[in-house]
Amino acid sequence: MxxxxxxxxxxxxxxxxxxxxxxxxxxxxxxxxxxxxxxxxxxxxxxxxxxxxxYAGRPSPLTEVKRFSAYCGNATVLLKREDLNHTGSHxxxxxxxxxxxxxxxxxxxxxxxxxxxxxxxxxxxxxxxxxxxxxxxxxxxxxxxxxxxxxxxxxxxxxxxxxxxxxxxxxxxxxxxxxxxxxxxxxxxxxxxxxxxxxxxxxxxREFQRVISTETKAQMLDRYGRLPDAVLACVGGGSNAMGMFADFIDDPEVALFGFEAGGEGVETGRHAATITEGQEGVLHGMRTYVLQDADGQTKESHSISAGLDYPGVGPEHAWLAATGRATYEPVTDAEAMEALKILTQTEGIMPAIESAHAVAGAMRVGRRIAETDPDARPVLVVCLSGRGDKDVDTAIRWFGLDGSADKTAGGAQ
Amino acid sequence: MTSFDERRLGRSGAAFAAASAAGRAALVGYLPVGFPDVPTSVEAMVALTEGTDGTGCDVVEIGIPYTDPVMDGVAIQRAGTAALERGVHTRDVFPAVSAVAATGTPALVMTYWNLIERYGVRAFARDFAAAGGAGLITPDLTPDEADEWCAASDEYDLDRIFLVAPSSTDERLATTVRACRGWVYATAVMGVTGARTETSDAAPRLVSRIRTLGAGLPVGVGLGVSNGDQAACVGATADGVIVGSALVSTLLAAEAAGTPGDLGALRSLVADLASGVRRAERA
The missing domain is CATH 3.40.50.1100 (Rossmann fold)
Incomplete structure (x- = not known):
């Protein structure tokens, strides 16, 4: 460092x-x-x-997702599979x-x-x-x-x-x-x-989560002989993102992207985009960015994902944002749920809704790079921080599924 | 009797010293501004200084409700949440401070740090001093992070009361006490605010550790006192007895009974506590 x-x-x-x-x-x-x-x-x-x-099953795989990458401009997208850890997340x-x-x-x-x-x-x-x-x-x-x-x-x-x-x-x-x-x-x-x-x-x-980026770096060098162009993660408090960023902070050629919960859209006020919309303050024992009103009262945050529904953020993220080393952007509920569906149906990997924010971020960043530099072939690594089993109820409501079968076969008439 | 360093007593510490000269502990009462509403809360704070017969608290602590009060138990949380829902603002504390100061009783504000930062540390010190305030009690700000507040409190001649705990090391105890002006707030039990049936024996031990430092500042003991007997017990060793949750509970009960403006139970409790500190057998 x-x-x-x-x-x-x-x-x-x-x-x-x-x-x-x-x-x-x-x-x-x-x-x-x-x-x-x-x-x-x-x-x-x-x-x-x-x-x-x-016990936990590390190292977690780094999975190239070719069919999903088609939704991400010209990017090659890799998933750091924290969803495969014991208990299903990082x-x-x-x-x-x-x-x-x-x-x-x-x-x-x-x-x-x-x-x-x-x-x-x-x-x-x-x-x-x-x-x-x-x-x-x-x-x-x-x-x-x-x-x-x-x-x-x-x-x-x-x-x-x-x-x-x-x-x-x-x-x-x-x-x-x-x-x-x-x-x-x-x-x-x-x-x-x-x-x-x-x-x-x-x-x-951060130190206990650092293993995510340490492994990712080794896996990249081993398999591709290079570092990724960017690493991407969702940010609530920010632990999977800090784990994903830690070993890359001193590699300036690797862009760091954090995706906050944009909820119903930052313009609606119903979101958890703390770095994008918050102000410096003190919450939960730290000075950081906080969603707060004019008096300094903490505002209620909103996100479809409970894990990102937090009006503060880890102080190192606040610092990385303030110094410009990392970029933080909001991803709405709708974008995250769309990304969840696409990844699930193109790769057979159902992410947690939290992680789906980073998946949506990869689609956005990949397409943006393709627009500004059509010749670029970037490699993006997404921290797939958790699996989506816990979110099936939310998915049922969001996608209007009713949990019943598509049709019936056999049995008595 | 302990001797105090008069240069460091400020206005709130002077009230402790006066009580001490009268052979008793000072009584410090806490209420949050805005519960059940701003005018009634101000009336209640004035009632703290009066009790039933004109004898009440020697120092009044005014709370500013906060959304994330990690040091507070259920009673203060409940009142604070209600006050916020009813639209209380940081600026509402200034008329409350003026009303208490007008009684001649020193008015302190006890609040979580983000509210002061958001107002602006120096701006708050200026407006608070202009309203007649004596100083701040800062439960989530320790001297480690208090450079700006120390400068502002020096500039506006305000007391700064930091907390110490039974778990504080000797080194931290010394640093914290050195940074205080007015008095030292000793949390008697490890835990959040809330009336308890018994107060802990950790209090006398902590008080004596502070005195051993030769700090020259009075020591107030808080967290857990709910009646006159407990006040007498704590007042036997401490220079001040701090009561919060039990007072707030009388207002919660009055509202629950449909008579939110009824300060009768509050006044009776204040009288009981005031008599408690006066019958304590001082060590």
Whole structure:
């Protein structure tokens, strides 16, 4: 790295930091100390690698999607298949690392916030594996639209708490998890699921997700002998995107694209396009871009995908946006759902709606390059952060399916 | 009795020192502006200074409701959410500050940092000082991130009250106490705001750790006090007893009973708390 960020106070230039009650500082300091020690501990790293390989199924494949690429101008599109990880998303990468840290700190309970439920499921999974008590906070609205994941967490032995405060989505789940943690910090580790929150969480989660870009880089060099022209990922809090960007930040020839939830369109005000439409502020312990009103009250975000429905964003993304190193664009619900359908029907890969935002982004970027430079043959790598099984209910409603068969064959007349 | 460093007491710390000179702990009461509505909340804050017979809080903390109050328990969340739904704005805090200041009781504002940043740190300090405010309590701003606020509070002569916790290391305790002006806010139990049946024995330990530093500042203890007996208990060791959720709960109950303007229960609780700090057997 040309400059090592964050600095020792957790700042990415003016973003990041620690805006939390003093009561949490001791725990954050302990976490940082343990994390640094673990990073330097070959035994810890070996155990993490073994879990990634033998439990989570890494490395994840890099799949060239030829039929889908036809929708993306002249681009060759590759998918980094985080959807094939155990539990169905990239979330397991971070959770396995933090569960090992939990054990290292001698804590016996973990808590987590979750939007779509993917991070909650991953946390509940690691808790089962490590024999830790687990409580997952989930906005009440999300427990309804992601009921399948609620049941999965319960099957895994976790307690799921529906949060009825505020907008009853991811941000409120995060508030409630922070409240729990202030009171339980002696025996509890808070496994934040994204590159957000107070220092050192944005750094820890980035480092545990870095494996996505480390593998991608090796796979690209091995198979194509070159780096991609761009890597693309969806951004809610931004953990899969940070994982996809991390090893490419110092490769200026690789463009970095993040796609935020444009919801019903940024012009409607019903969206979660935090970097595009937000202003600098403080939320959930960090300075970053926040969707907020003139008083600084957090605005409710809107997205068809629960996992992107968040009015803040990780501070490193705010920094990458402010410096211009990465480009962030909104993708609407409609664009994401269209991309979901196209990828599913051209490749037999059904992405999570979150990831479909990045898939739509690849279509947009590929076509844009074809328009401005018809001779270019760009290689785009999309982080396919999760699989779409959990979203079938939403797809049924969106596409007007009714879940019944197309026709009946055989049987009594 | 502890001796205080008068140069660092500011206006709110002076109220603590006056109580201390009278042989008791100061009573600090919290209410958010805008619940059940802005005018009634201001009336309620004035009632905090009066109780039933003119004896009430020595310092009033005014909250500005926020959408993401991670330090607050259910009672304060509920009142804050209702106030926001009813359209309360940051600027509504200034008339509340003026009304409290007019009673001669120091008015502090306790709020989450994003609201102040959005208003503009220096602009808020200026308008708040002009309204007669004494200082800010900042639950999610520690000295680590407070350079701008420290400069603005120096410029406008405002108290800055940072929080310390039982989990604070000696080093952080020393740094935080050094950065405070007015008094030090000690969170008695690890957790969010909310009335508890018993307050923790962590409080006296934390108070004594702070005093050992020779800070010269009074120590207020908060989180968990809901009646006069608890106030007496906490007031036996602390320089100030902070009460919030229990006071807010009386307003929630009044609204639930269909009489949102009825401040009777609030005044009675204030009287009970005020008598509690006066009967404490001081260490």
């Amino acid at each position: 040309t400059t090592r960020l964050p600095d020792d106070k957790g700042h990415f230039d003016r973003f990041g930091g620690r805006f939390v009650p003093e009561a949490l500082f001791a725990a954050l300091d302990q976490l940082e100390t343990e994390f640094r020690a673990a990073q330097a501990d070959p035994e810890f790293q070996a155990e993490l690698r073994s879990l990634q390989t033998d 979330k397991i990468n971070n959770v396995l690392g933090q569960a090992l840290l939990t054990r290292r700190m001698g804590k016996t309970r973990v808590i987590a916030e979750t939007g779509a439920g993917q991070h909650g499921v991953a946390t509940a999974t690691a808790a089962a594996l490590f024999g830790l008590q687990c409580t997952v906070y989930m906005g009440e609205v999300d427990t309804q639209r992601q009921a399948l994941n609620v049941a999965r967490m319960q099957m895994l032995g976790a307690e799921v708490v529906a949060v009825a405060a505020g907008s009853r989505t991811l941000k409120d789940a995060l508030n409630e998890a922070l409240r729990d943690w202030v009171a339980s910090v002696d025996n509890t580790h808070y496994i934040i699921g994204t590159v957000a929150g107070p220092h050192p969480f944005p750094e820890i989660v």
